[in-house]
Amino acid sequence: MIITLKKDSGEKQIDNLVRWVKSLGLDVNVSRGNNTTILGLIGDTSKVDIDLVNSIEIVEQVRRIQEPYKAANRKFHPDDTVINVGGHLIGGDNFQLIAGPCSVESEEQIIAVARAVKAAGATVLRGGAFKPRTSPYAFQGLRDTGIHLLLEAKKATGMPIITEIMSIRHLDLFEDVDIIQVGARNMQNFELLRELGRLKKPIFLKRGLANTVEEWLMSAEYIMSEGNGQVILCERGIRTFEPYTRNTLDLSAVPLVKEKTHLPIFVDPSHASGLSRLVSPLSLAAVGAGADGLIIEVHNDPEHALCDGAQSLRPEQFAALAEKIRVMLPLVGKKDIK
């Protein structure tokens, strides 16, 4: 951490600051220039409150040199985290396809889609039961019924399932869910993250619409700091000024995140653009960028989907896409999906 002091800082104030920093167990390197005095803090600064330092009157600027995340940091944990979900490995040189409908609608629908995506190569089944919707008047998902139907589909096909949690209060319902998804809008719902950190279950943490990679890794750190190291990150588009697409898929984040952390990273090409005709090109793009997997919306009858149908592929489109992905995998150092 580098602290730049204001030009006219008094000696006594500087001394006080240096003494305080040392009291935190850190070393300080003071370098005095003509216009600025700079303090270099040496040691583990991840617990130093940057806002507190900023509040000190003689401080002009504070900058972190070290990343504030530790458990999620590849520097301290160089090996890829590999997570086992019902026998399917996530992370490392493995690649997985998660697929299923935006919303669970009925037993026939979810089982039909599950069978179709499994046949096409998907290894995990997704389906929305609790749906976060901008409007209170829009369909909010089948909620607990949705989860029960997903569990039926799991029984029928043997596929592990993933679905989104929207409130700690619903946690009991997720007992047999294999991966719990935290949606973009809850990425900084810290009370929820902490609670999920106490589970022994993979957490699928979507990036918030306006969150930096660093904040995202800090949210992973919330989960990990409570003891749950099974975090899967998922890039799903960030908010920018471009109106043609719903969000801007940030694929640069994929190789970047793989450098910063050992956690697996997935991409959701369906929600990013909000347009089903972009799903296939963006999926191949994500594989090229080095993603560890994709989560894709597939619907058997997109014209009657109750929500987000605009971004769903039909099963045959998904199968054609999966075919191309498998051809690409060796190019990016990945083993075949299994």
Add this chain to the structure above:
Amino acid sequence: MIITLKKDSGEKQIDNLVRWVKSLGLDVNVSRGNNTTILGLIGDTSKVDIDLVNSIEIVEQVRRIQEPYKAANRKFHPDDTVINVGGHLIGGDNFQLIAGPCSVESEEQIIAVARAVKAAGATVLRGGAFKPRTSPYAFQGLRDTGIHLLLEAKKATGMPIITEIMSIRHLDLFEDVDIIQVGARNMQNFELLRELGRLKKPIFLKRGLANTVEEWLMSAEYIMSEGNGQVILCERGIRTFEPYTRNTLDLSAVPLVKEKTHLPIFVDPSHASGLSRLVSPLSLAAVGAGADGLIIEVHNDPEHALCDGAQSLRPEQFAALAEKIRVMLPLVGKKDIK
């Protein structure tokens, strides 16, 4: 709602779509051009699922003409909402100053600050008990103890209090809190909003860092649609590319929001920039823009604040600012603070 169809849409598909729209109780105006056919939907389209329409194969584009919010919409409720908080009126031609420390730290601290800001003209006391922090290693607030201390300060000074809720689970603790704040990160925590909509207590709804004005009003609508019409909006800065300030205070949102909705709108100049030296100019700017009030961080000893001290004013700075604000109020059609 205007639906633009693709160039080569078949007659039968168009008929199906028109029939479906009519089945929702809406009228349809079909206008056929050379390159596009356009459907104009007439009636209450606020419950039409725009994503569902988008998913229909012949649809090129869907655009809302009417705002999707109703209870919060000034078109249907032209008169300003005025909320009574312990005898102080919020909204209309009233102006209120909410002030207090970022975090509640001790009984002496909160009571001392409360007395100081009350003397300077503040009418409501703020103070953080549950603190959302990006890092799991940063100070998270005194939590329930913080709320008890706020209640002590309320007793000692007679000021109504406002503090932030982070989880539905803590709701019981908020029984004697006068205004419940929903932080920017929870603006789309829909399960929480719904629950707060069942209370009979003012909700202070901060705008999310990456949320549009429309989404913000839709979140107000979540609360209002459950029966609680006492919603106070608060602009606190949005996320942009500019790194010098923590967020970019969107003051254009103030006159805009007053046009779109009848709800009161406050501005938080402390959190937007993250720099205490910008608080006074941005406060005067907010008054000029037409805000119904300000929420300002004030600390008796900013250099030792446990969090966010960087953005806090000292009591004497706050008093000088309040003085200037009172001079400005008649210029913007507001009565004196009381």
Add this chain to the structure above:
Amino acid sequence: MIITLKKDSGEKQIDNLVRWVKSLGLDVNVSRGNNTTILGLIGDTSKVDIDLVNSIEIVEQVRRIQEPYKAANRKFHPDDTVINVGGHLIGGDNFQLIAGPCSVESEEQIIAVARAVKAAGATVLRGGAFKPRTSPYAFQGLRDTGIHLLLEAKKATGMPIITEIMSIRHLDLFEDVDIIQVGARNMQNFELLRELGRLKKPIFLKRGLANTVEEWLMSAEYIMSEGNGQVILCERGIRTFEPYTRNTLDLSAVPLVKEKTHLPIFVDPSHASGLSRLVSPLSLAAVGAGADGLIIEVHNDPEHALCDGAQSLRPEQFAALAEKIRVMLPLVGKKDIK
């Protein structure tokens, strides 16, 4: 174009507006609801000034239904534009690699790099002569000397060359340059675009850092409306709140642009992230997204590059990348580079 009128618009004002619209040669469809009257304009609205319409007192909102670009619009020109540059085809099912150093530094340097990238499969040579730099104190390129050196390299290797123009005044120097690049900062330098529209030479139009896809296509339209249809678009990253990468590469723009326009689209993975270690994964991602080519910085000695070295590949890294790209091309319906 859809014009929504304010609730209380007078009949006479509406009549005036309708008459004025008809005087522009357009038809109008008036639909009156309870809360809003909506005018649908039918005909070629690309020349209607949307700001002028917005200025009319009774107008609440104006929305375009048709895209404002015509020459660049795929609706009116469904076939892909294919451009011949020194025998190499750009667009359609062709794929090209443009490569070379950020800045031209010396004859040896540019010829050495040209030979290396040609051997690895590049078909066009890039090199900066005029360099737009944020700081007046940073190296600004070798300017005319740089162009002369590029022409030497063209002679030595037979590769066509591309380089950036920064001012109309330098146009004479570009006579033997094969493709003229318009940089991101000049995307809306309309006087320059018009002038380039009068040439018979391909123009490589980079997307501005904060420009929407629609504005980008309107800038292409500026060039095309003067008679020059040889425009190649290039996505190079947009400005967002994410600080880890210099810009956010918007790969969703690739399939989107291919849908909206018949012009070829390239991707620049070097400038987007500003980090050389992201160039290879982002290149494969761009191919997956369907790009018609890539423009990549390659340097023989990146540690001593005079500018932007951080984002350059070494020739052997470029060759390995080109190899992988060629394997991918059939997957995205592209012929081998030639």
Add this chain to the structure above:
Amino acid sequence: MIITLKKDSGEKQIDNLVRWVKSLGLDVNVSRGNNTTILGLIGDTSKVDIDLVNSIEIVEQVRRIQEPYKAANRKFHPDDTVINVGGHLIGGDNFQLIAGPCSVESEEQIIAVARAVKAAGATVLRGGAFKPRTSPYAFQGLRDTGIHLLLEAKKATGMPIITEIMSIRHLDLFEDVDIIQVGARNMQNFELLRELGRLKKPIFLKRGLANTVEEWLMSAEYIMSEGNGQVILCERGIRTFEPYTRNTLDLSAVPLVKEKTHLPIFVDPSHASGLSRLVSPLSLAAVGAGADGLIIEVHNDPEHALCDGAQSLRPEQFAALAEKIRVMLPLVGKKDIK
């Protein structure tokens, strides 16, 4: 400047880097931690090419501590720059109102508006002659004729005039123009900035839609480094995700810029929002934020303006606004307009 090195940097590479930095006339402070070695560069680093440093293989991260601008930097020039325009002072404790139509349309129009705004308190006349328009099909201004008409209005009223330049080629036409405006889209047209730096005339430099405050000051530096210190900055809104307003007026930039530089800063509330009904509240907001002046669009007949009429005030609205502004000026330490 702080250079953080990668974990596994070799001693020899570090030595080379240190030697190179010293060869630039800088001192280096090396501090070795367990996970990182950090170099602190001491001296005038404004000419160090940050991209070049980034390109060095052992470098993980480079951060500037000192601002890269010098002539524009308040640290080195603590006193406010005050510019005399036809007897009216700009900067310091002075406040000026620039007003006039978006586009110059005819002699009668410009003279009528000039007289009206002068009577209401404006001291400088604005009017667009060359108009940057997104669409090649939109009205582009009267160009040279527009400038001649502005000069007529100057003669008729004695008001100094300001108008925008779009190309170096038109420079001759600006000989009698008092202030030359550089529009947002040309903020980084470096060739133009340099040329304007050789004049002895105030330059009104608008902030680019997607430019940081630092880049903006670097563009001022381009002008100043050529010898022209008369630069007036103008905030006019930045591009964000919010669609209700055309741009987001960044009023936090006002007090921030006044801290960073001694140059005067104006605000353009007309272009930021694109909505005339927001102009008055945003003007008062800008005064509250501490602006040195405003540039406001005023039209005598906004419903027939040829461009941007949507954001223009009528003369009587402008006069009412000017009245309020004058009441506010003492509150922000400004003398009356004169």
